[in-house]
Amino acid sequence: MANPGTLQPIDSLKHPRFSQPATFFRTPLIYDAKGVDIALCGVPFDLPTNRGGAKHGPAQMREMSRLIRRFSAVGDSSPFDICNIADIGDAPVNPLISSASIDLISGFFADLRERGIVPLSAGGDHGCTFPIWKGLLQSSQPVGVIHFDSHLDTNHEIYGDFYNHGTLLCRGIEAGLIDPKRVISIGIRGTRFAANDRSFNKLHGMTVLTMDDYEDLGRKAVIAKIREVVGSGPTYLTLDIDGIDPADCPGTGAPEPGGISMRDAQVILRSLHGIDFVGADVNEVSPPLDPSGITALNAVNLMFEILCVMAPVVAAKKGRKT
Amino acid sequence: MANPGTLQPIDSLKHPRFSQPATFFRTPLIYDAKGVDIALCGVPFDLPTNRGGAKHGPAQMREMSRLIRRFSAVGDSSPFDICNIADIGDAPVNPLISSASIDLISGFFADLRERGIVPLSAGGDHGCTFPIWKGLLQSSQPVGVIHFDSHLDTNHEIYGDFYNHGTLLCRGIEAGLIDPKRVISIGIRGTRFAANDRSFNKLHGMTVLTMDDYEDLGRKAVIAKIREVVGSGPTYLTLDIDGIDPADCPGTGAPEPGGISMRDAQVILRSLHGIDFVGADVNEVSPPLDPSGITALNAVNLMFEILCVMAPVVAAKKGRKT
Amino acid sequence: MANPGTLQPIDSLKHPRFSQPATFFRTPLIYDAKGVDIALCGVPFDLPTNRGGAKHGPAQMREMSRLIRRFSAVGDSSPFDICNIADIGDAPVNPLISSASIDLISGFFADLRERGIVPLSAGGDHGCTFPIWKGLLQSSQPVGVIHFDSHLDTNHEIYGDFYNHGTLLCRGIEAGLIDPKRVISIGIRGTRFAANDRSFNKLHGMTVLTMDDYEDLGRKAVIAKIREVVGSGPTYLTLDIDGIDPADCPGTGAPEPGGISMRDAQVILRSLHGIDFVGADVNEVSPPLDPSGITALNAVNLMFEILCVMAPVVAAKKGRKT
Amino acid sequence: MANPGTLQPIDSLKHPRFSQPATFFRTPLIYDAKGVDIALCGVPFDLPTNRGGAKHGPAQMREMSRLIRRFSAVGDSSPFDICNIADIGDAPVNPLISSASIDLISGFFADLRERGIVPLSAGGDHGCTFPIWKGLLQSSQPVGVIHFDSHLDTNHEIYGDFYNHGTLLCRGIEAGLIDPKRVISIGIRGTRFAANDRSFNKLHGMTVLTMDDYEDLGRKAVIAKIREVVGSGPTYLTLDIDGIDPADCPGTGAPEPGGISMRDAQVILRSLHGIDFVGADVNEVSPPLDPSGITALNAVNLMFEILCVMAPVVAAKKGRKT
Amino acid sequence: MANPGTLQPIDSLKHPRFSQPATFFRTPLIYDAKGVDIALCGVPFDLPTNRGGAKHGPAQMREMSRLIRRFSAVGDSSPFDICNIADIGDAPVNPLISSASIDLISGFFADLRERGIVPLSAGGDHGCTFPIWKGLLQSSQPVGVIHFDSHLDTNHEIYGDFYNHGTLLCRGIEAGLIDPKRVISIGIRGTRFAANDRSFNKLHGMTVLTMDDYEDLGRKAVIAKIREVVGSGPTYLTLDIDGIDPADCPGTGAPEPGGISMRDAQVILRSLHGIDFVGADVNEVSPPLDPSGITALNAVNLMFEILCVMAPVVAAKKGRKT
């Protein structure tokens, strides 16, 4: 096992940030993930029912991640000092046959699971999350889910299709990979196709915080609620960028006004230290809808915050001093 | 009289939202407004003194309204179930002779008034509102006005012209169509041409909430103030999109930083249930200044919130059970 | 049968071009196609292997077609005077299950065939053309094809998928709907995945004009060649907008420099009078890749040129005096 | 009278082109035009029937003219060495009352005429040209017109309005300011509202070169034709940027594909030496439709070519050695 | 000494805001600064380590300042009535040799200092501020600094270079021009190159308010803190636009989410009346990264707020009644 810190991002004080091919946070590109503790990867998959483009997310997020420096705004340790972190490229996909993509993606993450590598992925649309779960998780140990989103994603099917950006929590729970009691959805809002669309969540005892709830509770209580729901068990974090306010993140397929501010998202993510993260993804950044790149930039800022709380947990599990 | 719910938007779960020609909220296009309770329409008129383009507003707002689903984020009834709502096309205009446009527009709305159809319009610049009033209202029954804007719009004239985006409240009051005591302007801010530009408002007993006032009162008290000012009488709502913060709605001729957030605007509009709306408009969305469409998207979100509070009132008047 | 000229576009000298909901060339929206000779419709379907967005093509093309006036630049008759032409909306699609879309689309066009209505469609990516053929054509009477494109579109499969933007000519010929001897592909260029990628075309006796061929022949001889290949039999025209030079039409998934100029495309299309068109489509306009709309504008200009040569043929078939 | 060369543009080899407030070609800003031979000015006026924004043309054209250097690509004399050339600001306009604008503009140019100053203006839409003529020309000496455009601009009226971008040649000829026999329109193309829309031109003996004519003649013969039509008499040049191909100049209200290339436009303008120019304008650049600025950049390149052929003529008239 | 109010901006009620060449707030362009109390100027200098373009800031900020009216949103006096304020053009720069630029810029501001003219500048990147200080300030009287920024700008060097956007406070303090005890940095946040990057600030007793501090204190206490730190001595205000939240100001080289809202920035700046401003700048607006211009518009709004608190102080010093 390589010493932590063996893998380091390109030094931006030697090679300016605009130089060299783009990888996530300028980390080494290691397609075979050898010696890696936390794998940064893309899942360039989308299956949109309206405005798409999220399959181009990993490419633009790699580009914008040039701007991220090695230390978070808070705290004095860098994730790159305590874990070996690399860009392992993208999960394979079939751009025409979605069922093939689902198999390819789940295979890719199953391999990481077997090797004890923790993934932090960039979507793709939210349809990438169930295939990740299918590979990464096991029904013997269902996980909790911290779910930032403006939409519930608990449809049984859409247009007769069962595996897409709107059905993931349904599929994950059906497959026994997710423990619904330990699922919290935050940022829910926006117009709806149906009046009763929260029935699945209620039935399964999932926690839902709409923006009205969010505002009523206040940020501190929201953080406490997240911790209460997921507890100390293994937890997966999935952040749909449309959970964030479109003033911050306009470049996504279904922006819904009145969401969580970037400031709040940063503070919440920074507060999640100690949670037993088994993986995470940030998804639904659509570059064709984000010409300025601000959505991708904000997305990689959030991805980096996740990395900063994930790294100490991974390091601790591997018996390293942090 | 058709049963409520006879007219329905295209079912987005059958025909995806990117398909079919765009109408407001995907409602049927009924140029003659037959059987319609609430008429969605455009007023593609602008007469800009600086940056223009708002005459293209109805087209882009129709396009972006594809994204709106049939239920609001709150409550469990859809306006489409309790009223017959259709897109009746645009008011006629003359693009070169503004006085002709004013006559054409007021004629269009006079026809709706005579037929008891309540309009919810998309501008156009704010100069579209007085011609709407001229047709829709009658001096025998002056109405209250809920006015979201960054500007007061109480100029006597601009460049010697009397009918434009900056004079509407002046004209409406002069014509006896508006009861100044029941007018409230919310979101006022921005640099000014003159020091004393609030004199008209003071003289006539109009209520003005600047952003300083807004912040001092807080959102709840602002809602109470609106209700207090307009009371139970007939009321018109006109929302200049530049009342909203430019971080949310940059695509308008005269954006003024430091405005009302989309979240607040949503919550305020949702709270206006029971007010006796005789009509409403959302204006000053300028597509050439809004390449990403986010301003139009936010505008139609607000237009839909208005529809949701307007529909029960219209339904009740027509003796329908809601 | 309605008299020709019964259906007319909105008069842009009465209602300015920026006003009223957008339909193709401002024609009436008649979802059931009753009384229609030539049906303008969208096929909002894409199944991209790289950059997508063409499913939004019909919406933006309708918008940009506001700018088209009722007479072509040449000749003194308007298609709207000799045929009844309307926008019949979009073919139904399933955005998630491509095989379902193919059935829905072919069903839509089969209905037109049965009713003797000639379609002029806007894609969608080029994968929309085979489903159109499947519904519109019959193996008892294979048609010739005038195919503008930078790519040959004669792949046997891509990523294991058989029905997409790269396989249409292969599928059409296999199904006996297309007579390969009467197929001409014009504008072929661009880098290639394989060295021998013209073998299918050679095997089946299809005619291919690369840009080198095009330049060597000159525009006049190209026109003669098109007429020679398709002859007097029934013919379908499919124009992939990437056949046109990206200086004119940048907003498409796979732009290839060095193509056919808009001027040449206009002159060629205008010269195709008298050809027995049974249908046509213009495809691969991708609005997310075309922020200025110039690609869509050029596409509808070409669509209108096609309409101008198609209308006299349809009128003549229906026994009308033109 | 100041010596020629007294007024000089900012030296871009001392003050980089991105620095200092923008004036046309970086010339001095002299609002009162004192000592000026050729006046560069803006006419920020538009009265659009569809997509507008040309009133912002002068501002963006000044910005993009930073890139123009003091010598043309051909020849070895700079206009700034033989004439005193300055930016005299914009003609006054009334943004709300078009008749007032027409009077203000014509007054501005009448003053230049009286002082023997030759104007080279940037529109504004093409409606700016008749007010210029009204001030600059006199019916005692009608002038020839070199008219680059895709549209004929010989409507009698539009929407009941007589003074706009589509009626200028009609108004100029009626007023006796323009000699129709010495008018040549070049680049005519695009769809049309009516079949017979060239009747005014034929009636008055005006010369029209459509793109078909242009191509048939070839560039050299076109140049000869221009010289033949306007002869040696006083001549005004008006260049609607939509005469140029939209591949070069997309940022205009009514782009029509298949136009004159920038290369051809440059060569034609350079060949017009010796013509007795009494004024010129370049119009219809619409910044809101030209986000990259390429249209404005091309427009000021053409404006500079005009300046290069205009300056020797003006210098010669003023008895200066060039 | 000219009477205050001698110099006035162009009257936007006579000449619409889109007309005439752009200067800051439409003030007269007086390159030699004669009779000027407060000089508006540009410093078109950047030396970026990543995304640049700020040298184009002055040009775009002049353009967007057309929208600013002569009175602030609050208060009833206009700065133009109490001081003579003009645009004096840009400081000279050498675009290739940065040391030459530094000398040119400092010479330009030394001249203003000698003539008792107070500058309000638009950058340029933040590297423009030290050269301004070098010319404007004197080590005999070090000044306090109100520093809005997301970054500390206290690097000793970057890439071996000592004079750039990241070193200004270090250089200013070393040179004795700045009193570190009277420096307050507000809005600090974002990822960091090193863990200990606040050591310089601590060592010198500078005050730093991170966004966490900002939020904890609240806006009122922040204002009080600013006043406490800078006290009554001479003070310079430098506002890096990346101190503001990227939802408001995305068009800058290094946007950091979670910053100060425009509303807060406006209220804070308005509260700074009475502070002894010796100069101020607003910098890091990068037009190539700000296609909509919203960042420049917000920047000039802030610049105008600064002008409004600066003018009474300057007027008072010059013995004028305000």
Next chain:
Amino acid sequence: MANPGTLQPIDSLKHPRFSQPATFFRTPLIYDAKGVDIALCGVPFDLPTNRGGAKHGPAQMREMSRLIRRFSAVGDSSPFDICNIADIGDAPVNPLISSASIDLISGFFADLRERGIVPLSAGGDHGCTFPIWKGLLQSSQPVGVIHFDSHLDTNHEIYGDFYNHGTLLCRGIEAGLIDPKRVISIGIRGTRFAANDRSFNKLHGMTVLTMDDYEDLGRKAVIAKIREVVGSGPTYLTLDIDGIDPADCPGTGAPEPGGISMRDAQVILRSLHGIDFVGADVNEVSPPLDPSGITALNAVNLMFEILCVMAPVVAAKKGRKT
């Protein structure tokens, strides 16, 4: 020595083109260039005198090169089959100290020269070419230069600086690295700072083809002229993207209308087989000025054409059968 074809681009029929981190033409990323025959690399250096951004060129060009397939449009061999070709990353640069960058870049290319690796680079601005030459070439064997550009680039200095985008040919000839008799500049046009700016070229016997020359000769004779000038000796090709027409390539600092079409550029480059290329670069693509990416896409198309003529020559030198 590795067998040719050992290194292969990612197979786009397995991994779709939108997937995986971007390298030039999807080739392997080999920072140490081991086993490489032709090195693809970036030189992210610019030192602009006006509009910049070319330092971001390599990143965007890598992104757009995803679209290039492994075979050229003409011929039946792929460069990847006959040479080992890889992306070796970017030359090191110092973003603040240009002299340091020049040393770093020349060191990088000196290393390639010593190892017999032929570079094909992506700029950066044209100032990257002299440092490349300084490392790659030796005065003992001056090379010929094929120079596509709208500008001559033979300034002695600009703003007192000697090493930049406008002086490269001057420096190359002074240093004895370039044989001026074997230099041909193609595409020269645009306004000029001085009348006599071709004197250096004349003095040294360099060949210059302006666009007038280009048009007079015709494409075939231009090709012959290129071959005549450079002959059979070692030759370097440098292509400033502003040599191409801005209708094709708008995204560059100093676009000059009326240039070489992409079609002509493709045909010319394809005709240069057999020339003894020692290196080549394509430069001046500025992503901030190229939001759609079309300039970068065209640039990598041209870069690939160069690769296709360069590879057989390199293969032949290495004694390989092609």
